Amino acid sequence: MEEEYQQEYGPKWSDQRVERMLGALVCAVVGLLLAMIVVVFIHAWPSFAHNGLSWFGPGGDVDDQLNAIFLSGQSGAEYIYTFHAWPLIWSTLLITGGAVSIALFSALFVAVFIVEFAPEWMSNILQPVVRFLASVPSVIYGLLGVLVLVPFIGNHLVTEPQKASVAGVISLTGYSLLAAVTVLTVMIAPLMVSIFSDGLRAVKPGWLEGSLALGVNRWRTTWKIAVRTARPAIVAGTVLAVARAIGEAVMLAMISGSVGFAPNPADGAIFIYEPSRPLAPTIVKNIDQLSSPPANATLFAIAAVLLFSAAFLSLTGWAARRSMRKYGATA
Amino acid sequence: MSTPVATPPAGPPPGIAPPPPAGKGAVEGSATWRLTDRIGLAICWALGLLFCAIAVAIAVYLFIQGIKFLKPSMLVTPASAGFSQTETGGFSDALFGTLIVAVMGIAIALPAGIAIAVWLVEYGRPTALARITESTIEAIAGIPSIVLALFGTVIFSSTALGFLSRSSEGVVFGRSFFAAATMLSLVALPLIVASTREGLNSIPRHVREASYAVGKTKAATTRRILLPASRPQVATGAMLGLGRIIGDTAIIVVLLGATQNFAPVEGAAFPINYLRGAGTTLTNFVYEASPTGNLNQPQKAYAAAFVLLLMVLALNAAVDVIHRRARKVGTWSS
Numbered sequence: 001m002e003e004e005y006q007q008e009y010g011p012k013w014s015d016q017r018v019e020r021m022l023g024a025l026v027c028a029v030v031g032l033l034l035a036m037i038v039v040v041f042i043h044a045w046p047s048f049a050h051n052g053l054s055w056f057g058p059g060g061d062v063d064d065q066l067n068a069i070f071l072s073g074q075s076g077a078e079y080i081y082t083f084h085a086w087p088l089i090w091s092t093l094l095i096t097g098g099a100v101s102i103a104l105f106s107a108l109f110v111a112v113f114i115v116e117f118a119p120e121w122m123s124n125i126l127q128p129v130v131r132f133l134a135s136v137p138s139v140i141y142g143l144l145g146v147l148v149l150v151p152f153i154g155n156h157l158v159t160e161p162q163k164a165s166v167a168g169v170i171s172l173t174g175y176s177l178l179a180a181v182t183v184l185t186v187m188i189a190p191l192m193v194s195i196f197s198d199g200l201r202a203v204k205p206g207w208l209e210g211s212l213a214l215g216v217n218r219w220r221t222t223w224k225i226a227v228r229t230a231r232p233a234i235v236a237g238t239v240l241a242v243a244r245a246i247g248e249a250v251m252l253a254m255i256s257g258s259v260g261f262a263p264n265p266a267d268g269a270i271f272i273y274e275p276s277r278p279l280a281p282t283i284v285k286n287i288d289q290l291s292s293p294p295a296n297a298t299l300f301a302i303a304a305v306l307l308f309s310a311a312f313l314s315l316t317g318w319a320a321r322r323s324m325r326k327y328g329a330t331a
Numbered sequence: 332m333s334t335p336v337a338t339p340p341a342g343p344p345p346g347i348a349p350p351p352p353a354g355k356g357a358v359e360g361s362a363t364w365r366l367t368d369r370i371g372l373a374i375c376w377a378l379g380l381l382f383c384a385i386a387v388a389i390a391v392y393l394f395i396q397g398i399k400f401l402k403p404s405m406l407v408t409p410a411s412a413g414f415s416q417t418e419t420g421g422f423s424d425a426l427f428g429t430l431i432v433a434v435m436g437i438a439i440a441l442p443a444g445i446a447i448a449v450w451l452v453e454y455g456r457p458t459a460l461a462r463i464t465e466s467t468i469e470a471i472a473g474i475p476s477i478v479l480a481l482f483g484t485v486i487f488s489s490t491a492l493g494f495l496s497r498s499s500e501g502v503v504f505g506r507s508f509f510a511a512a513t514m515l516s517l518v519a520l521p522l523i524v525a526s527t528r529e530g531l532n533s534i535p536r537h538v539r540e541a542s543y544a545v546g547k548t549k550a551a552t553t554r555r556i557l558l559p560a561s562r563p564q565v566a567t568g569a570m571l572g573l574g575r576i577i578g579d580t581a582i583i584v585v586l587l588g589a590t591q592n593f594a595p596v597e598g599a600a601f602p603i604n605y606l607r608g609a610g611t612t613l614t615n616f617v618y619e620a621s622p623t624g625n626l627n628q629p630q631k632a633y634a635a636a637f638v639l640l641l642m643v644l645a646l647n648a649a650v651d652v653i654h655r656r657a658r659k660v661g662t663w664s665s
Contacts, residue, residue: 018550022450026460029447029520030467036474036482043485106378113375126379128647129386135643136389137578139614140636143621144389147629186385193382218359219368240473247475250580250614254623280581283477287585290484303478310473314466 040307043300046293050081055301058086062260066286066298073292081294085302087262091276094177094263095256096245099184104238107189108227111196116222134190142254145183150174150255158273166267170274175257178272183255184248188241195240199233200226232321239317243310246280253281279306390640397637400630406638410591410616416628422635424592425616428508429577429642431605432587432612435512436519436576441569443516444523449553451524452531472521476514480585483514487586496607497596506588508606514582519572526568530561563657570650577642580614589615591626613639 048055065083072080110130114123154174163172203226211221227234257275260282265271277285279302289295361372405421413419447464455461487496488505496507534557542552558565588594588609595604611619613635619625620632 013548013550015549019450019454022446022454023460025443025446026450026464029443029471030460030463032517033467033470036479039482039485040478106381109371109375109378110382113379117372117375118379122379125383128651129383131647131650132386132390132644133382135574135578135647137580137614137639137643139578139580139617140389140393140640143617143632143636144392146621146623147633148392189382217364217368219361219364219371223371243473243475247477249475249477250584250618254618254621258623280475280477283481284581284584300481303481306475307478310475310478311470314470314473318466 037307037311040300040304043297044304046079046297047081047083047301048304051083055083055085056089057084058262059084062087066260066282066289066295069298070286070289070292070295073289073294073296079294081297083298083301085279085305087260088277088279088282088302089305090262091177091256092246092278092280094276095180095184095252095278096242098177098181099188099245100238100242102181102185103189103192103241106185107192107196107237107241108234110189111193111200112222112227114193115197115200116218116226130190130193133186134194136187138187138248138251139254141183141187142251145179145251145255149179149182150176153179153273158270162270162273166270166274170259170261172270172273173257173275174273175255175259175275176273177256177263177276180252180256180276180278181272183251184245187248187251188244191244192237192241195233195237196230199230199237202233203229232324235317235320235324239313243313246278246309246313247306249280249284252278253284256281258285393633393637393640396633397640399633401634401637405631405634409593410611416630419626419628419631422613422616422631422638425611425613425635426638428587428593428610428612429614429639431508431610432512432515432583433573433576435508435606436515437569437573439513439516440519440523440572440576441565444520444568444572445527445558445565447520448524448527448531449558452528453549453553453557468521468524471517475581476518476579477581477585479514479517480582483510483582483586487513494607497594497609504588504609506586506609508587508608508610511582511586514586515576515579518575518579518582522571522575523565523568526564526571527561530564531557533564534560563653566653567650570646570653574643574646577612577639577646578614580618583612583615584618587611587615589619591616591619613642 060082062083062085068080069083072078110126114126114130118126151174153176154172157178158172158174158176166172207225207229208221211225212218216224256277258277258281259275261274261276263271263274263276267274283299283302286295286299290299361369364372402421405423406426407423408421409424410422411418411420447468451461451464484505486492487507487510488503490498490501490503492505493503495509497504538556538560539552542556543549547555583589588611590609590611593605593610594608596607597604599607616635617632617639620628620635622629624632
């Protein structure tokens with residue numbers, strides 16, 4: 001007995017030692033993150049250094065540039081780094097912005113519905129539904145997009161005259177902004193719903209009862225008191241969803257069209273049928289070019305932009321939640 | 332001797348009757364609301380039903396396609412080269428690859444996640460380091476997995492880690508099950524940490540104090556009292572993490588070599604040679620077999636997606652079972 005006790009709680013597992021071991025692990029994880037940031041930026045540096053700020057600007061065909069960069073690394077001649085990523089950035093902004101704004105609107109209503117207004121049987125159905133939608137792997141969404149949504153858009157929504165009107169520039173086959181935004185919305189809305197509804201449930205009932213007692217109806221009470229109090233959770237959910245949308249690579253590589261083309265809102269209604277390719281899918285599509293040094297630097301530069309956006313997002317979210325702390329809810 | 336686990340008292344304290352259930356008219360209906368409010372409620376219903384419709388459509392469609400195209404032989408035959416969908420075999424390597432990656436990923440992420448959560452909740456000194464750790468975990472959750480994958484290519488291509496993948500003439504390939512699983516564990520880590528922290532935080536202080544009072548060390552309290560009591564939350568976190576690992580594609584495409592079969596390394600003992608080699612998983616198979624991939628075999632993509640979906644559904648069901656059982660036994664949090 002004594003021996004067993006010594007073995008379990010003796011100096012081998014003393015508090016100081018356990019604390020030091022756990023602390024070392026924690027430091028290692030923090031170090032890993034720092035190492036990742038440093039490594040990605042070091043690898044990305046040649047691409048940024050050669051292009052300067054024009055890296056982010058428009059100019060030329062992005063796909064041709066990527067190809068030239070890759071070939072220059074293969075041939076052993078002087079490396080080419082010229083790269084103007086605007087079409088990719090523009091596509092990321094359009095797809096992320098579209099999907100997040102639709103998802104934010106619908107997720108807010110659905111979360112309010114689940115927490116406040118749905119009859120019990122309905123919220124008992126909706127909660128597993130939301131959990132199911134959130135857990136479907138992105139590649140399955142991509143597959144359904146490619147095999148169901150894209151052909152539908154290509155065959156039924158885009159008309160022949162529309163296809164003919166831009167035939168010289170780009171072919172409208174259904175791989176489009178519309179498909180990408182639709183599928184991405186379905187992917188990120190459930191994430192938002194689950195975080196929003198956690199936030200709405202955490203609102204103190206007394207605050208709501210106070211409002212109801214003043215004769216405000218349940219709908220107004222929910223939106224004026226519950227949703228306002230849950231704003232930190234709404235910010236947190238939105239930040240997570242935006243991060244997921246920006247980083248989504250494989251699904252968008254499958255259905256966004258994979259063309260380095262910047263959809264032009266000036267084209268009118270056709271605009272949403274135009275193909276494009278955001279930043280993250282560009283890495284996936286060109287991943288076999290890592291062996292070519294300039295292509296490697298270019299892909300890491302794209303990764304650095306994604307990493308920076310992710311860091312910026314979580315910083316914004318943190319600052320926003322901090323300033324909302326006075327409203328009393330936690331997220 | 333079975334170890335006693337501290338369980339909270341079940342049910343309300345004796346002597347206090349539960350409040351009577353609310354009557355039918357207790358909740359205000361929408362009949363008295365203004366029109367705008369009622370339109371809002373209608374939007375709620377419409378969107379709620381739309382969510383249900385989308386989920387049902389996805390599930391039913393994949394079930395139909397899966398049952399139509401999935402043949403049991405696909406689960407046991409590896410993929411092979413061929414001209415038509417009947418000649419190219421099945422996806423047994425992908426199925427096993429998913430299982431291997433899941434087991435390896437969670438084997439790294441679970442102990443690390445629990446340890447980080449324990450440190451954050453029970454130790455957490457110096458406070459500055461605790462703050463930094465919290466933001467680090469949050470940051471890892473927000474990092475796109477494709478960036479993690481690219482970072483992985485750098486570390487696992489270094490000569491020091493050459494023993495974890497294929498290497499020839501000093502050049503390290505850097506694509507292996509070890510590489511993919513390590514990076515995938517980072518994807519699961521934040522979920523496990525968050526869930527374990529939630530479990531530990533829900534245990535009241537007096538439970539710890541009671542344990543310290545009988546002379547147990549902090550480490551022993553954590554191991555014997557706190558972790559067993561937060562087992563449901565830890566398990567939930569592990570299941571959520573597994574779901575993310577199984578569903579991730581970007582890291583697999585980049586770090587597992589994107590082959591169609593296992594590519595064991597020569598000159599290594601049995602399990603290690605496979606783990607050091609490249610491979611494939613179901614997500615990678617679906618990606619490659621979709622019309623935009625290199626194989627273009629939609630029927631098999633549907634079949635593999637169906638198997639993948641079944642796995643995800645099984646994980647969801649497991650989370651449900653854990654929650655229900657925890658509620659029956661009673662936890663400190665509810």
